[in-house]
Amino acid sequence: MSAVVDALRAHARWRWWELVTFAVLVLSWLLLPGQSLLLNEIAILALFAVSLDLILGYAGIVSLGHAAFFGIGSYSAALFAKLVMPDPWVGMVVAIAAAAVLGALCSVLILRGSDLTRLMVTLGVASILYELANKLDWLTGGADGLQGVVMGPLRTPFGAFEFDLGGRTAYAYTLLVLIVCVLLARRLVHSPFGTSLQALRDNRLRAASIGLSVNARLVVVYTVAGGIAGAAGGLLAQTTGFASLDVFDFHRSAEVMLVLVIGGTGYLYGGIFGAIVFKLLHDLVSAWTPQYWNFWLGLFLVILVLVGREKLTRPWTWFGAKR
Amino acid sequence: MTLLFDGIAYGMLLFVLAVGLAVTLGLMNFINLAHGAFAMAGGYITVLLMNRLGVPFLATLPLAFLGTALIGAVLEPLLYRHLYGKPHLDQVLFSIGLVFMAVTGVDFIIGSTQQNITLPAWLQGRFDISWIGIGKYRLFIIVVCAALAIGLQWMLSNTRFGSQLRASVDDPRVAGGLGLNVNRIFLLTFAVGSGLAGLGGALGAEILGLDPTFPLKFMIYFLIVVSVGGTTTLTGPLLAALLLGIADVAGKYYVPKLGAFIVYTLMIVILLVRPQGLFARAGGGK
Numbered sequence: 001m002s003a004v005v006d007a008l009r010a011h012a013r014w015r016w017w018e019l020v021t022f023a024v025l026v027l028s029w030l031l032l033p034g035q036s037l038l039l040n041e042i043a044i045l046a047l048f049a050v051s052l053d054l055i056l057g058y059a060g061i062v063s064l065g066h067a068a069f070f071g072i073g074s075y076s077a078a079l080f081a082k083l084v085m086p087d088p089w090v091g092m093v094v095a096i097a098a099a100a101v102l103g104a105l106c107s108v109l110i111l112r113g114s115d116l117t118r119l120m121v122t123l124g125v126a127s128i129l130y131e132l133a134n135k136l137d138w139l140t141g142g143a144d145g146l147q148g149v150v151m152g153p154l155r156t157p158f159g160a161f162e163f164d165l166g167g168r169t170a171y172a173y174t175l176l177v178l179i180v181c182v183l184l185a186r187r188l189v190h191s192p193f194g195t196s197l198q199a200l201r202d203n204r205l206r207a208a209s210i211g212l213s214v215n216a217r218l219v220v221v222y223t224v225a226g227g228i229a230g231a232a233g234g235l236l237a238q239t240t241g242f243a244s245l246d247v248f249d250f251h252r253s254a255e256v257m258l259v260l261v262i263g264g265t266g267y268l269y270g271g272i273f274g275a276i277v278f279k280l281l282h283d284l285v286s287a288w289t290p291q292y293w294n295f296w297l298g299l300f301l302v303i304l305v306l307v308g309r310e311k312l313t314r315p316w317t318w319f320g321a322k323r
Numbered sequence: 324m325t326l327l328f329d330g331i332a333y334g335m336l337l338f339v340l341a342v343g344l345a346v347t348l349g350l351m352n353f354i355n356l357a358h359g360a361f362a363m364a365g366g367y368i369t370v371l372l373m374n375r376l377g378v379p380f381l382a383t384l385p386l387a388f389l390g391t392a393l394i395g396a397v398l399e400p401l402l403y404r405h406l407y408g409k410p411h412l413d414q415v416l417f418s419i420g421l422v423f424m425a426v427t428g429v430d431f432i433i434g435s436t437q438q439n440i441t442l443p444a445w446l447q448g449r450f451d452i453s454w455i456g457i458g459k460y461r462l463f464i465i466v467v468c469a470a471l472a473i474g475l476q477w478m479l480s481n482t483r484f485g486s487q488l489r490a491s492v493d494d495p496r497v498a499g500g501l502g503l504n505v506n507r508i509f510l511l512t513f514a515v516g517s518g519l520a521g522l523g524g525a526l527g528a529e530i531l532g533l534d535p536t537f538p539l540k541f542m543i544y545f546l547i548v549v550s551v552g553g554t555t556t557l558t559g560p561l562l563a564a565l566l567l568g569i570a571d572v573a574g575k576y577y578v579p580k581l582g583a584f585i586v587y588t589l590m591i592v593i594l595l596v597r598p599q600g601l602f603a604r605a606g607g608g609k
Contacts, residue, residue, distance in 0.1 A: 056412070062412050109595060116354060116549075116550055117550060119411075120546055120594060121591055124543070124591045127543060128591075250539060258419075261416060291431075292430075294427040297420070298419075298422065298423030298424035298427065301417065301419060302420040304416070305413045305414075305416050
């Protein structure tokens with residue numbers, strides 16, 4: 001028995017590269033003050049991808065509508081700031097709560113059926129929300145987006161910080177939320193609960209037959225992932241002061257999946273690494289051919305899958321013998 | 324009643340567009356989100372032939388079919404075949420990639436404006452039979468698509484190729500062992516499915532509109548048809564397509580505010596109650 005416990009403990013131990021990752025994230029704020037806007041975008045995308053990793057990498061649910069939670073978080077943060085109070089902390093809690101509630105509601109939909117059914121249902125939910133946000137223009141501003149969101153200062157024990165144009169405060173805030181969420185997610189996936197998730201990802205039937213309640217676990221992980229995606233959406237709305245329809249767009253769901261796949265699924269940090277690579281690549285290619293970035297993105301996806309996506313994060317398998 | 328008629332025409336069109344997907348998805352178990360790209364290819368073939376070369380509308384339809392089938396036949400052994408056994412995530416990523424490439428590629432070559440075609444005079448206008456206004460072009464679509472549906476059903480159930488296909492799908496290895504050339508059968512099927520999508524795109528260019536974002540706009544519709552209809556028969560997708568067509572047209576007419584909302588909700592409810600689709604055989608799928 002103790003051997004098993006030791007093995008699980010060893011699995012959950014802190015690795016050196018995890019610490020390096022966190023250190024680099026914090027250092028990036030200190031050392032690259034001019035790049036805060038871009039870094040902020042990367043961090044938001046990273047958080048979004050981490051939340052997808054929870055359901056895709058750990059629970060094995062293929063979702064094409066993860067933007068639903070991102071969007072709900074984004075709109076609820078923006079609306080809350082506009083209509084109720086501009087405090088970012090409270091707004092963040094509201095965004096997370098709204099997305100988590102949506103996640104809990106939607107989780108019922110993904111319990112049954114095949115991969116295709118889940119794909120369709122997740123896609124359908126995102127499309128419904130897109131339509132809703134589009135049609136409820138008295139509330140959301142419709143296709144023009146929700147404008148006039150003014151955020152209050154970020155109140156901390158060290159004093160209140162205004163969101164500035166350079167994005168310094170925004171990036172610090174995003175980083176903080178990202179790190180807290182990743183730490184929470186890390187705790188979650190290394191808990192017995194996380195281990196059981198991986199068991200049901202690998203073989204749902206077998207997991208059920210050794211006595212795991214598969215459905216209850218899926219509901220919980222979907223809710224948590226929804227909440228984290230909502231946090232990412234809320235961050236976007238709060239740091240840009242704007243929420244528009246494209247947060248619900250299919251494009252966003254596809255993009256985050258790609259980001260996660262670039263970084264690698266099922267080890268939590270894939271989202272962060274993927275987001276860094278993706279955004280830098282985006283910047284590079286966009287500077288070269290701004291209009292046709294999607295083409296290269298598509299080409300990249302096709303080649304990636306044909307070559308085998310698991311090889312991307314394992315450069316040592318590129319040449320020579322099989323894995 | 325006119326509404327019902329339009330809905331049926333729309334549904335028929337969706338069926339032809341989606342039937343190829345029903346085959347790849349249901350029979351070969353491949354999630355091909357890029358199906359709309361083939362439909363778009365067919366639409367563009369028609370539009371370009373008519374507007375640039377002055378080919379008459381009717382003559383462009385078979386060309387749209389053949390052209391798209393050819394594209395399908397080239398892509399299948401080149402790209403798709405390697406992915407039949409891969410996990411669904413890979414297939415989804417791959418086909419999304421194809422969609423992005425198709426959308427941007429068309430945008431680059433032809434431009435992002437909406438393409439229009441002018442129908443021949445004898446297909447324009449409408450006539451009335453006891454207060455039901457019937458658009459001639461819609462009637463034309465219904466007739467063509469119904470003929471196609473019957474033909475396909477006949478081919479699948481009564482011809483040698485149909486039974487070979489069903490055998491290959493049920494168990495490729497055994498079918499191969501019995502001397503069937505499974506690869507060739509899949510290739511042909513894929514080509515025909517793509518061709519039908521192209522034909523649907525050509526027929527639908529006037530009704531659905533045609534611009535480079537076509538594959539993304541209608542992807543969800545195709546998928547609804549297939550997932551709601553179930554993939555084990557042809558009648559399932561047909562009925563689902565009709566249902567979807569009528570619901571969509573009626574919904575947009577009576578409650579324009581809600582728009583596509585109704586369709587999505589309907590789909591989710593149906594999939595919630597019958598995850599394998601409305602008309603699936605019990606125990607089918609996984």
